[in-house]
Amino acid sequence: QVQLQESGPGLVKPSETLSLTCTVSGGSISSYYWSWIRQPPGKGLEWIGYIYYSGSTTYNPSLKSRVTISVDTSKNQFSLKLSSVTAADTAVYYCARVLKTGDLAIAFDCWGQGTLVTVSS
Amino acid sequence: SYELTQPPSVSVSPGQTASIPCSGDKLGNKYACWYQQRPGQSPVLVIYQDSKRPSGIPERFSGSNSGNTATLTISGTQAMDEADYYCQAWDSSTGVFGGGTKLTVL
Numbered sequence: 001q002v003q004l005q006e007s008g009p010g011l012v013k014p015s016e017t018l019s020l021t022c023t024v025s026g027g028s029i030s031s032y033y034w035s036w037i038r039q040p041p042g043k044g045l046e047w048i049g050y051i052y053y054s055g056s057t058t059y060n061p062s063l064k065s066r067v068t069i070s071v072d073t074s075k076n077q078f079s080l081k082l083s084s085v086t087a088a089d090t091a092v093y094y095c096a097r098v099l100k101t102g103d104l105a106i107a108f109d110c111w112g113q114g115t116l117v118t119v120s121s
Numbered sequence: 122s123y124e125l126t127q128p129p130s131v132s133v134s135p136g137q138t139a140s141i142p143c144s145g146d147k148l149g150n151k152y153a154c155w156y157q158q159r160p161g162q163s164p165v166l167v168i169y170q171d172s173k174r175p176s177g178i179p180e181r182f183s184g185s186n187s188g189n190t191a192t193l194t195i196s197g198t199q200a201m202d203e204a205d206y207y208c209q210a211w212d213s214s215t216g217v218f219g220g221g222t223k224l225t226v227l
Contacts, residue, residue, distance in 0.1 A: 035216070037216075044207065044218060044219075044220045044221045045156075045164065045207055045209075045218040045221070046218065047209075047215070047216030047217065047218065050216075058214050058215070060215060060216070061122065061215065062122070094163060094164075099166075099169060101170070104152075104211075105211055105214070105216070106152050106154065106169055106170055106211070107152075107154040107166055107169035107170075107209065108156075108164070108166060108209075109166050109169070109175060111163040111164055111165070112163065113163055114163055
């Protein structure tokens, strides 16, 4: 059964770049879309974007100017970079696998445990 | 931008049926899915493609989607079903979540 694990710094300074990596185990990263989702403390879920194993990406328009998602198939990993962070970017960040039918994304069927990233000086 | 609206809270007595609505413009023309999130845990997919259950999800969870509203129904609600529930859909390849509904079993 596929498992996802987020890793990266838990504290980032304002105006700097948040960087996280998701390692996929128990299955190949190929032939799937992979996504990042975040949840501010006590609030709801926000989709950040997804990447296909081939490298093509789609981002949330509200974050698009600051987000980069990349994939490393040799390591079975994909990564998130969010630039110019502020306190509003403080959240639990989840990586997730995208369930699809054909080329149509339909749901997130497998999630990592999440990692809290705090933006503070 | 596309929006999905859920009531902040729903209450149900044990053994009764809980219904959680999710509304969005022409939502019935899209696939809706639902996630359960217990405190301190990651979300779990409980319904996808409007009404399909992933492996391991109890039969008491069901879903429907028509017009502007998708609905998650939990039959014979148990105490363990107390959690936050989020609907989600895709609009022009963009993932959109509802604001979440806290289900209280009392």
